[in-house]
Amino acid sequence: MTSTAAPADLAGAGPAARSSTWLVPCAVVAMTAILVAAFWDFSWHRSVGRDTFFTPPHCVLYFGAVLACFTSAFAVLRATTDVAGVSDGVGVFGLRGPLGAFVTGWGGVTMLTAGIFDDWWHGAYGLDILIQSLPHMAIFTGMLGVAGGGLLLAVSRANTVPERATRARAVIAYMGGVWLTLVLAGFLEQMFVYLMHGARFYCVVALTVPGILSAVSRASRLPYGASATALVYTVCTWLAIAVLPSFSTAPRLGPVFHPVDHFVPPPFPILVLPPALALDWLRPRLAERSLWVRAGLEGSAFLLLFAALQWPFASFLQTPWADNRFFVGNEFAFFQAAGSLPVRRLFYATEASALQFWLGLGLSLVLAVVTTSLGIAAGEWLRKLQR
Amino acid sequence: MRPATLFLCLCASTFAVMSDARAHIGSPDIVYEGSAGPYPLSVAVAPPETVPGLARATLRTTSDTLDAIEIVGVPIEPQDHAPRADLAVRDPGDPKTFTASLWIMTPGTWKVRVRARGRDGVAELAIPVPALPGAPGVMSTELALLLGILAALIVAGAVGILGAAQREAQLVPGAPIPADNRRRARRSMLVASAVIGSVLLAGATWWDDTAGRHRALSYRPTALTAWLDDAGRLFLALEDPGWLARRPDDLVPDHGHLMHLYAVRVPGLDRVLHLHPDLQSPGRFGRDLPALPSGRYRLFADIVHASGLAETLVSEIELPDVPGRPLAGDDSARAVPGISTPAASGPVPLDDGSRMTLEPAGTLRARRPLSLKFRVTDANGAAVGDLVPYMGMLGHLAVIAHDLGTFTHVHPSGTVPMAAFSVAQASDATSECAPTPPDDPARARPPASEVAFPYLFPRAGRYRLFAQVKRAGRVLTGAFDVQVSAP
Numbered sequence: 001m002t003s004t005a006a007p008a009d010l011a012g013a014g015p016a017a018r019s020s021t022w023l024v025p026c027a028v029v030a031m032t033a034i035l036v037a038a039f040w041d042f043s044w045h046r047s048v049g050r051d052t053f054f055t056p057p058h059c060v061l062y063f064g065a066v067l068a069c070f071t072s073a074f075a076v077l078r079a080t081t082d083v084a085g086v087s088d089g090v091g092v093f094g095l096r097g098p099l100g101a102f103v104t105g106w107g108g109v110t111m112l113t114a115g116i117f118d119d120w121w122h123g124a125y126g127l128d129i130l131i132q133s134l135p136h137m138a139i140f141t142g143m144l145g146v147a148g149g150g151l152l153l154a155v156s157r158a159n160t161v162p163e164r165a166t167r168a169r170a171v172i173a174y175m176g177g178v179w180l181t182l183v184l185a186g187f188l189e190q191m192f193v194y195l196m197h198g199a200r201f202y203c204v205v206a207l208t209v210p211g212i213l214s215a216v217s218r219a220s221r222l223p224y225g226a227s228a229t230a231l232v233y234t235v236c237t238w239l240a241i242a243v244l245p246s247f248s249t250a251p252r253l254g255p256v257f258h259p260v261d262h263f264v265p266p267p268f269p270i271l272v273l274p275p276a277l278a279l280d281w282l283r284p285r286l287a288e289r290s291l292w293v294r295a296g297l298e299g300s301a302f303l304l305l306f307a308a309l310q311w312p313f314a315s316f317l318q319t320p321w322a323d324n325r326f327f328v329g330n331e332f333a334f335f336q337a338a339g340s341l342p343v344r345r346l347f348y349a350t351e352a353s354a355l356q357f358w359l360g361l362g363l364s365l366v367l368a369v370v371t372t373s374l375g376i377a378a379g380e381w382l383r384k385l386q387r
Numbered sequence: 388m389r390p391a392t393l394f395l396c397l398c399a400s401t402f403a404v405m406s407d408a409r410a411h412i413g414s415p416d417i418v419y420e421g422s423a424g425p426y427p428l429s430v431a432v433a434p435p436e437t438v439p440g441l442a443r444a445t446l447r448t449t450s451d452t453l454d455a456i457e458i459v460g461v462p463i464e465p466q467d468h469a470p471r472a473d474l475a476v477r478d479p480g481d482p483k484t485f486t487a488s489l490w491i492m493t494p495g496t497w498k499v500r501v502r503a504r505g506r507d508g509v510a511e512l513a514i515p516v517p518a519l520p521g522a523p524g525v526m527s528t529e530l531a532l533l534l535g536i537l538a539a540l541i542v543a544g545a546v547g548i549l550g551a552a553q554r555e556a557q558l559v560p561g562a563p564i565p566a567d568n569r570r571r572a573r574r575s576m577l578v579a580s581a582v583i584g585s586v587l588l589a590g591a592t593w594w595d596d597t598a599g600r601h602r603a604l605s606y607r608p609t610a611l612t613a614w615l616d617d618a619g620r621l622f623l624a625l626e627d628p629g630w631l632a633r634r635p636d637d638l639v640p641d642h643g644h645l646m647h648l649y650a651v652r653v654p655g656l657d658r659v660l661h662l663h664p665d666l667q668s669p670g671r672f673g674r675d676l677p678a679l680p681s682g683r684y685r686l687f688a689d690i691v692h693a694s695g696l697a698e699t700l701v702s703e704i705e706l707p708d709v710p711g712r713p714l715a716g717d718d719s720a721r722a723v724p725g726i727s728t729p730a731a732s733g734p735v736p737l738d739d740g741s742r743m744t745l746e747p748a749g750t751l752r753a754r755r756p757l758s759l760k761f762r763v764t765d766a767n768g769a770a771v772g773d774l775v776p777y778m779g780m781l782g783h784l785a786v787i788a789h790d791l792g793t794f795t796h797v798h799p800s801g802t803v804p805m806a807a808f809s810v811a812q813a814s815d816a817t818s819e820c821a822p823t824p825p826d827d828p829a830r831a832r833p834p835a836s837e838v839a840f841p842y843l844f845p846r847a848g849r850y851r852l853f854a855q856v857k858r859a860g861r862v863l864t865g866a867f868d869v870q871v872s873a874p
Contacts, residue, residue, distance in 0.1 A: 049470070050490060088560030090551035092544070099548070099556045106544045113537040116530075124524035125601050126439040134593050156556075253490050254461040254497075256468035334468075384557040 024157055024171060026071040027104055027150030031178045033064035034143050038185050039240040039266060042131070046264040046333035049253030053119055065111040068146045072097070072105030090387050099387055100153030107145020114138035131189050140186045147182055151175040155219045156385045169220045176216030176225075177232020183208050184233070184270070193267060193329070194342045196314035198350030199360025202307055205270065206364040210302040211371030211378075213276050214295075217283065218379025226283075230276035237269035241328055251334040258343070260334040268327050271313055275305040295373035303368040307361075318345040411699050411802060412687065413793035413845060414786070417516055418756065419801035419808075420841040423503040424510020426450045430801075431756050431843055432489075432499055438520035438604075439492040444499060445756070446475060446485045453483075453505040460489035463496040463515055463695045463811055472502060491518045494604055495631055496695040498811040500818070511818055513811040515695050515803060519606035523598050542583055550576040609635055611700035613686055615676075619709050621662075623648070623688065625670040625700065636669035637693045641806035642779040644717070646672055647689040647796065649785050649853075652682045653703075655725030656787060656851045659864060662718045664688075677720050678711035687785075687794045695810035697803075699794060717778050719855060719862035726789050726851055726868060734764065735865045741765050743854060743865035753844045754874040759784065759797075761854045761865065762837040770836035777857035779805070782838035785853040789868075793850065797840045847873040 040057035052058075076097030079089045089096045118135035130136070154175055158168035184191065190204045217225030244263040251260055278301050286294045316322060322329025332343055341348050351357040417432040429447040446456055459472035475485035491497050498513040526534075554572035555564055610626040623646070625635035638645045644663040652658035658679065664672035688700040714720060721738065734742035746760040761782065763771045774781060784797040795802055838856060852867040 049492075090548075090555045092547040092551045099552055102544075102548045102551070106541065106548060109537070109544070110541050113534065113541060117534055120524075120526060120530060123437065124526070125597060126437045126520065134590055134597065137590075250471040251468075252470050252473075253492055254459070254470045255466060255493070256470050259468050334470075381557070386559050387556050 023071060023075050023098065023101060023104075024150070024153050024168070026067060027100070027146075027153050028171060028175070030064045030068040030071075030104070030108075031147045031150045031175060033060050033067070034146060035178050035181060035236060037061035037064060038143070038182060039237075039244070040263075042185065042188065042266060043240075043244050043263045046335075047249050047251065047260050047262070049251055049334060051122075053115075061111070062115070064146065065108040065115075065142065067108075068104045068149070069108035069112070072101040072108065072149070075101045076105065088387055098153055098156060099385070100149045100151070100156060102149070103152055104146050104149025107142045107147070107149055110142030110145055111139050112142075114142055131186070137186070140182075143182055144179065144186075147175065147179045151179060151216075151219075152382075152385065155382045156387060158221070159383070159385055169222050169225075170228075172216065172220040173222060173225060173228035174232050176212065176220065176229040177236065179216070180209065180212045180229055180233045180272075181236050183212065185266075188266070191267070191270065192342060193314055193317045194346065194348050195350060196310060196317075197347040199357050199364060200350040202303065202361060202364040203367055205272075205306060205310075206299075206303055206367035207371060209272055209306075210275075210279070210299050210368050211375035213272075213279055213302070214298065214372050214375030215378040215382065217280065218376065219382035219385075221383070223284075224277070224280045226276040226279040227273065230272045234269045234273055237266060241265040241268065242325070245325065245328075245331075253334075256334050257337040258332045258334050260332075264331050264333055265328050267331075268317060268322075268329075271306065271309045274309055275302040278302065278305050291373055291376060292369075295376055296369050298376075299368035299370075299372035300365060302372070303365055314347075318347070411793075411795040412701060413788065414795040414802070414843075416843045416845065417514060417802055418797075418841045418843050419514050419803050421512065421800055422510075423501055423512035425507040426453045426503045426505060426510060428501065428503065428512065429756065429841060430499070430501065430512075430514055432514065432516050434516055435491045435518065436521060437524065438494050438518045439490065442489040442491050442499070442516055444475070444487045444489060446487075446501065447481075447756075448483050448485075448503075450483075450505065450507075452507050453503055455504045456485045456487075457502040457504070458487045458489065459500050460491050460497050460516070461500060462493065463498045465813055469500075472500070489516075491516065494518050494520050494606070496807070496810075498695075515697070515807040515811040517696060520601070520604050522605055523601045542587070545583060546576050546579050549579045606630060609633070609690075609698055609700055611686065611688055611702040613702045613704045615704065615706060615709070619676055619711055621664070621674050621676050621704075622667070623664055623672040623686075623702075625672075625690075633692055633694070633696060638690050639693050639806045639810075641689070641691045641804045644778070645690065648674070649687045649689075649794070649796065650684045651687075651787060652680075653685045653791065655727060656723075656789070656866075657725035658682070658684070658720070658722055659785070659853050659866070660718070660720040661783070661785070661853075661855060661862075661864075663716060674718075675712045675715070676706075676709050677714050677718070679706060679709040679720075681706055681708045685791060687796075689796050689804065691804050691806035693810075695807045697807045699796070701794075717862075719864060721853075721864035721866070723853075723864075723866035726849070735867065737763070737863040737865055739859065739861055739863060741771055741858070741863070742768075743856075743863070745852065745854075745865075745867045745869070751844060751869055751871045752874055753847045753871050756841065756843050758839045758841055759852065759854075760837055760839040761856070763856060763858070763863075764836070771858060772836050773858050774835040774838065774856050775858060777855060777862060781835055781856070782840070783855045784840045784842075785855075786842065786844075787851050787853070789849040789851060792848075793845060795842070797842050799838055799840060801841050844871045847871050 037057045037060040044055060044057050076095050079097040080095045090099045092102050114135050121135045154168050154171040158165045187204050190200060195201050213226040213229055216229045222228055244265045247263050248261055249263055279298055282298050282301060286297060317329050336343055351360050415434050419430045422428055427449045431445045433443045435442045444458060456475040457472035458475050459470055461469050473487050475487040478484040489499055495518055497516045497518050499516050501512045503510050550572040553575040554568045607628045607630045610628060612624045614622050627633060627635045645666055646664050648662040648664055650660040662674050664674040667673045683703060683705050686702045691697045734744045737743055742764050744762045765771055780798045786795040848871055850869050850871060854865045856863050
């Protein structure tokens with residue numbers, strides 16, 4: 001039987017809890033650095049192309065990883081060696097510290113190790129321009145670890161320090177939004193506009209978004225937790241759209257098929273905010289239902305509303321009306337050939353037949369329900385996080 | 388025909404030696420000596436070892452008016468757009484030497500576009516560079532050990548953290564850990580281990596798949612098969628194993644011939660032939676052989692595809708005594724002392740009584756650009772002064788390592804086949820000015836007694852150099868053995 005009563009104040013708390021006062025801000029800085037680096041590096045690949053170990057976005061990424069590693073290591077060492085204090089934090093192979101610190105540190109070590117692997121990979125298989133290579137996915141896993149650890153730190157702080165809960169919950173929504181943004185960045189190659197009339201796109205969204213929104217909204221205890229998380233994703237993405245093209249650059253790799261004279265921004269954010277609002281509206285009204293009823297209704301509502309909005313919006317993004325600094329419908333990488341589907345504003349059928357398409361949409365519905373159930377369970381677990 | 392002869396002809400083994408048949412064998416560096424407009428330039432380019440990868444260029448000039456060199460790598464086909472060029476870095480120890488790195492991103496043929504700026508204006512030069520991906524690299528033991536240890540720590544860390552989360556994360560500080568929690572934690576760690584193991588297995592499969600795709604892109608040379616018919620005519624068949632858009636019937640003439648064939652008797656390298664087989668049908672060539680003694684002959688066939696990709700195809704053939712026919716056209720042949728014979732120092736005699744000398748004499752070093760100068764003198768030691776172009780060049784040089792691991796066909800302009808060079812010079816929308824045309828063979832030259840070849844020996848070892856010049860309508864071949872030391 002677990003006890004979830006929180007200590008009254010921080011002064012009597014153990015070393016792990018005390019370290020959360022500076023660990024959480026450090027985690028926010030690390031996560032923000034990683035997010036900035038992710039947007040910048042993606043743009044760098046599409047605008048400049050030339051990729052070395054120490055490009056500016058890579059340096060920002062290493063900063064985030066190193067900050068996560070060092071602050072977590074410091075917190076764990078302090079908690080482990082403070083034998084006179086209250087035994088708090090969790091134990092991992094003889095070390096003690098906040099759970100979030102272990103996860104953040106793990107994420108940082110994974111990122112740096114994967115970076116070494118990625119450098120070797122380029123020498124063995126050539127310089128890559130893909131997001132989804134094996135070492136990139138390992139780096140991506142580390143990034144999610146850093147972000148996830150930060151989220152755990154903020155959640156445990158909100159759960160254990162009621163006086164600071166309001167600010168901590170806002171931090172949870174921000175970190176959840178960063179987490180969502182990073183996850184979607186990892187699947188960007190399946191989420192370009194010209195793929196948005198295929199079932200695969202909706203499967204990817206169903207696999208990622210509703211689960212995260214469900215977990216973060218419950219963990220934050222905010223009435224509009226899902227909406228806040230979705231808003232963070234939307235604002236962060238659109239800030240990248242607004243800022244990046246302000247800086248001029250030129251491709252440094254051939255062949256160049258599309259002239260580029262500034263940093264190419266990411267695609268317009270997908271419309272997760274309206275279905276997130278629907279989730280926030282549904283959640284209290286389904287609070288007494290079983291897990292699978294909640295997951296079924298919330299997951300279905302999310303996906304159906306999302307599809308109803310995103311499908312026509314994708315068509316709009318393919319028109320000349322989207323060719324402006326706000327919707328960035330006319331922004332392409334330098335390696336995008338003039339005759340390619342994206343440049344010609346044509347959709348690509350990711351399924352070979354109508355049957356496969358509808359089966360794919362059916363699969364996306366199932367995925368939305370399953371991931372929502374996992375998100376609900378994770379959110380409930382996070383609400384009880386103490387260490 | 389006597390049965391024995393027929394048997395030998397039929398047994399004229401056609402060894403398709405599937406060696407590294409890039410342009411030249413075992414000598415990947417591109418060396419070019421010419422000019423960009425008014426600025427003399429010597430260029431050496433080391434192609435990338437992997438594709439995509441980095442090529443490294445070294446440029447030397449003798450000009451005092453050259454201020455800067457911009458350099459960029461682009462595909463050899465005319466481009467509508469080009470990446471921003473890099474400024475070559477001037478060597479602090481030698482202000483007339485510049486270096487640059489070039490990013491070569493796709494397999495095929497690329498060109499290095501050199502833009503020289505100075506007080507005499509702007510001029511461009513384009514040098515073809517092959518982008519031929521090799522086999523995927525192998526991880527060193529040290530790095531594999533380091534990454535293995537780190538990966539083990541990361542996996543153990545993930546399992547331990549998941550267990551800790553289940554065991555204690557929801558307990559208030561100071562609360563004892565219930566037995567239920569410990570059991571749940573152990574179960575979670577077991578499940579996590581299985582999941583992580585599956586993920587690692589999937590990752591290993593992905594790695595294998597990537598390596599397989601890279602191997603599929605690895606350069607595969609055009610195969611060459613050779614055989615002799617009973618009339619003493621040599622036939623050669625080209626077969627493409629499938630690599631990019633290359634075909635065996637898309638060849639372009641290189642100074643007048645679709646194929647330049649060097650044949651040397653091995654292992655002594657005591658017979659050398661420089662032949663120009665005729666096209667019989669798409670991908671098939673034939674040529675009458677001159678009189679030849681029996682033996683095993685290594686064949687090196689230089690071709691250039693329409694894309695500008697240059698290849699040297701390799702094969703071997705066991706020949707009987709060939710009665711042969713007189714040499715025709717630009718063909719040449721010579722018998723020379725074998726490499727096992729102690730190397731003679733000083734001038735070597737040529738067939739017309741003149742002599743040829745190699746400068747510099749003495750020890751040469753690998754990986755160092757140099758100029759191999761051959762001087763022809765008459766029997767009295769006076770410079771002949773009457774060398775004439777042989778297939779548009781003042782001379783041709785074949786560099787063959789004694790262990791046959793290197794073969795390069797070099798011209799006074801370097802190792803770049805002229806046909807590939809011409810393809811690279813086609814200007815496009817991204818050129819600032821028309822590229823410098825290749826040297827015009829019809830241009831009148833002052834009487835010549837010597838010819839120089841820019842070259843870069845790829846590795847230490849012993850090499851035989853076959854230098855060919857032409858005087859009085861006769862092709863003359865001199866053979867030299869050199870010892871090349873480590874860099």
